[in-house]
Amino acid sequence: MAETKDIILDYVKREYLEEDDDREVGYDTPLISGGIVDSFSMVSLKRFLENRYSIQIPDAKASPEAFDTVNNILDLLKEFKVG
Amino acid sequence: MAFPDQIRDIFQQELEGLREAGIFKEERIICAPQDSEIEVEFPAGSESKRVINMCANNYLGLSSHPEVIEAARRGLDARGYGMSSVRFICGTQDIHKELEKKLTEFLGTEDTILFPSCMDANAGVFEALLNESDVMISDRLVHASIVDGMRLCKAQTDTFKHSDMGHLEEKLQLHASARVKVIITDGSFSMDGDLAKLDQIVSLAEKYGALVFLDDSHASGFIGKTGRGTHEHCGVMGKIDIITTTLGKALGGASGGCVSGRGELVEMCRQRARPYLFSNTIPPVVVSGAIAVLDLISRSTERRDKLEENTDFWRKGLIEAGFILKPGETPIVPVMLFNAKLSQDFARELFREGVYAVGFFFPVVPKGQARIRTQLSAAHERRQLEKALDAFIKAGKKFDVLGLSKQEIIEKYGN
Numbered sequence: 001m002a003e004t005k006d007i008i009l010d011y012v013k014r015e016y017l018e019e020d021d022d023r024e025v026g027y028d029t030p031l032i033s034g035g036i037v038d039s040f041s042m043v044s045l046k047r048f049l050e051n052r053y054s055i056q057i058p059d060a061k062a063s064p065e066a067f068d069t070v071n072n073i074l075d076l077l078k079e080f081k082v083g
Numbered sequence: 084m085a086f087p088d089q090i091r092d093i094f095q096q097e098l099e100g101l102r103e104a105g106i107f108k109e110e111r112i113i114c115a116p117q118d119s120e121i122e123v124e125f126p127a128g129s130e131s132k133r134v135i136n137m138c139a140n141n142y143l144g145l146s147s148h149p150e151v152i153e154a155a156r157r158g159l160d161a162r163g164y165g166m167s168s169v170r171f172i173c174g175t176q177d178i179h180k181e182l183e184k185k186l187t188e189f190l191g192t193e194d195t196i197l198f199p200s201c202m203d204a205n206a207g208v209f210e211a212l213l214n215e216s217d218v219m220i221s222d223r224l225v226h227a228s229i230v231d232g233m234r235l236c237k238a239q240t241d242t243f244k245h246s247d248m249g250h251l252e253e254k255l256q257l258h259a260s261a262r263v264k265v266i267i268t269d270g271s272f273s274m275d276g277d278l279a280k281l282d283q284i285v286s287l288a289e290k291y292g293a294l295v296f297l298d299d300s301h302a303s304g305f306i307g308k309t310g311r312g313t314h315e316h317c318g319v320m321g322k323i324d325i326i327t328t329t330l331g332k333a334l335g336g337a338s339g340g341c342v343s344g345r346g347e348l349v350e351m352c353r354q355r356a357r358p359y360l361f362s363n364t365i366p367p368v369v370v371s372g373a374i375a376v377l378d379l380i381s382r383s384t385e386r387r388d389k390l391e392e393n394t395d396f397w398r399k400g401l402i403e404a405g406f407i408l409k410p411g412e413t414p415i416v417p418v419m420l421f422n423a424k425l426s427q428d429f430a431r432e433l434f435r436e437g438v439y440a441v442g443f444f445f446p447v448v449p450k451g452q453a454r455i456r457t458q459l460s461a462a463h464e465r466r467q468l469e470k471a472l473d474a475f476i477k478a479g480k481k482f483d484v485l486g487l488s489k490q491e492i493i494e495k496y497g498n
Contacts, residue, residue, distance in 0.1 A: 018245070021449075038242070040221065040230075040233060040240035041223075044242075044257070047257055
């Protein structure tokens, strides 16, 4: 079974990169501060995590910092006993 | 007045940062009316040079049209210079209502409200209509003014990949429970010159009970058989709930914008849109000119037809010469060079050859997508376009990019 971080990374690539976008995205790539995920589109990532792992992430915890890298998101998910 | 050195230093450093990043903007001074040929001082203070203008939004060539100028002059005499008031106190004249009615008829909607600019229309419309229970789902390439308007609104936000209908449908499903869902798109996208798939967007909106918002600033007046806009082109007149557009491009090019659409939504803007409530509207002189523009283009499609012919000639000429264009059918024709420095060098070479066009690169367009954006006008005569084409070919030969593929240009210049 795929690891959680690979599942998230795969979602980020599918959701936020265009087909001809050849940027390398890894576990520590800045997603929001790096301009890959804009603040308007963050909701998709949040909803994906909530649906996939059956959790509710309070808006206060869904900060741009908490979502800025795949590894940051993993840290956040640990609070919900995911990963 | 105090302006301490340490504060001056902060801003000087910021400005220096812009220069170092190569994104410091400089104005070119034009010493003539806006037209297909203009006198340009560049750099500012140098002797002015007469060049063919390939970068104005003067799509219908009406910015300096004698009939429009004369109407504006008559409006100045009849209704004065300024209003010194916002609309709902004592800033509404009969001609403002007349222009709103004409825009409603032209766009095929229920009602229209004028704004000082389309930037203001986009900044005010979402906040006036939506709240936390609603969601705005926008194409990822919409204009910056829409982005600002969305930021000012408390509704949820989401985006879909540019013109990707499958992705939009996923988002409509994801937000099925929202009170009001609004799909937000430009009609003609200003950097790539492609058109929204508005017929498919309307179908999805009907399927999922969403509203459609269209910014048709780069289409009103010339896209569609009679120039009504992208909704006419796509066969969905009367099905767009909110249209914003500008009077600052094809429709005379002076200034002003509007929200046009469903009666209740326009009325909500009259009650709540802050740029409408807290700033003066368009001055009488511009209103009078805009009325003349709408009369002129409602009478005949001659100008949008000529624009279409010019666009066709220009696209074919560039492709035959071996340039790579963004595909499309609008008078926005991006000539792809991919490399930022090359786009700047190329634009400078064109200017030397008597053609004024601007190179765009990151962050205005994505990295590795640098281009010269050219824009056609009905004011362009064939001889001007032939001369401009010659200049492009000459520059293309100098930089040795003619007939090269994207990969070959990138190998030569980097991206």
